[in-house]
Amino acid sequence: MGEPRVFINRVCDWVSDYQALISAPVTVFKNRVFSLSEYYLPGATTVGIVCKDGVILAAERRVTYGYFVMSKSGKKVFKIAEKIGAACAGIIADMQILTREVGAYLNLYSYEREQSVTVRTAAKLMGSMLFERRYFPYLAQTIVGGVDETGPKLYVLDPLGSVIEDKFTAVGSGSEIAMGLLETDFKDGISIEDAKGLARKAVKAASARDIGSGEGLDMLIITNTGIREEHEQTLK
Numbered sequence: 645m646g647e648p649r650v651f652i653n654r655v656c657d658w659v660s661d662y663q664a665l666i667s668a669p670v671t672v673f674k675n676r677v678f679s680l681s682e683y684y685l686p687g688a689t690t691v692g693i694v695c696k697d698g699v700i701l702a703a704e705r706r707v708t709y710g711y712f713v714m715s716k717s718g719k720k721v722f723k724i725a726e727k728i729g730a731a732c733a734g735i736i737a738d739m740q741i742l743t744r745e746v747g748a749y750l751n752l753y754s755y756e757r758e759q760s761v762t763v764r765t766a767a768k769l770m771g772s773m774l775f776e777r778r779y780f781p782y783l784a785q786t787i788v789g790g791v792d793e794t795g796p797k798l799y800v801l802d803p804l805g806s807v808i809e810d811k812f813t814a815v816g817s818g819s820e821i822a823m824g825l826l827e828t829d830f831k832d833g834i835s836i837e838d839a840k841g842l843a844r845k846a847v848k849a850a851s852a853r854d855i856g857s858g859e860g861l862d863m864l865i866i867t868n869t870g871i872r873e874e875h876e877q878t879l880k
Contacts, residue, residue, distance in 0.1 A: 686708050686714075686733075686734065686735065686736065686856060687816065687855060687856010687857055688704070688720060688732075688733035688734070688815075688817060689814065689817070689818030689822050689847050689850035689851060689857040690720055690721075690731045690732060690787060690814065690815050690816050691703070691814045691826065691843050691847060692787040692798045692800070692810075692813050692814075693798070693812045693839045693843055694789070694797070694798045694810075694811045694812065695834050695835060695836050695839040696835055697835075697836055697868070698791055698796050698836055698867035699790055699791060699796045699797070699798055699864075700840055700863065700865060701721050701731040701789050701863065701864040701866070702844070702864070703720035703721050703731050703732075703733070703816075703861070703862055704818075704850075704851055704857045704859060704861055704879075705720070705859040705861070706857055711855070716859040717859070718736055719862060720733065721873075722739070722747075723864065723873075724743055724747040724788075725750045725751075725760075725761055725790065726754075726870060727760070727867075727870060728750070728761070728789070728790030728866070729788075729789060729866055731786070731864070732785065732786045733784065733815045733817070734783045734803070734816075735782070735783040735784060739784050739786075742774075742782050745773065746769060750769070760792065760793075761792075762792040762793070762797075763788065763789065763790040763792050763799070764797060764799070764809075766788055766790070767788040770807075771805040771807040772805065775804060775805030776805075778804050781803040781804060782803060785800075785801070785803065785815035785816065786801045786815070788800075789864075789866060791867060791868050798810055798813065800815065811832070812830045813826075814846065814850075816850075817854050818850030818856065818857040821846075821850040822846035822847060822850040823846075825842070826846055830842065836865060840863065840865065840874075844876075844879065847861055860875070860876050861876040862875055863875075
């Protein structure tokens, strides 16, 4: 029983730092060699902004594995409830299964309680699901945003389930560049149109300098009337 426990403890140490997966050491367990550094984490730039009348979620489309551009049309923004969306950075498969599962649970919640789910509830549910898988986590950083009776809300989650509320945020390999622009240009009470322009500007700047980001833009505009999705083939 000693070997499996030691192995699990080591995995826990590695996944506590999301970026450490890239350079994690090779471990021999039961005559099998596991090298976490072989699993390339795709790059991405994903941003979320709280506006006066809603929330903007935006992400570029490039999907990379190492230095190989695997796709130029990867979708990283998802509708998970009537007025709630999620935007992710990380492994595409993990993004898809996580958002589908959360969306299914939120539909059941609304059906059983006969009421709309709040953004906080959606974020907490996703955080709990991520925490349950903390030993073998979904490799995805996630932004959850939407509008409920309390107004527009935005939460950012890491792969281990931390849930942090904010007014703007960025995740992914290009987040440092995007965050600099958001910090400079964001203002409380920003309009929907101005927030769309700021999100576009942040993603464009990150795409220019981050090799893992690029190939256009997907955007969710979430207001009290619902969710509208916009696409741009090139960033202007």
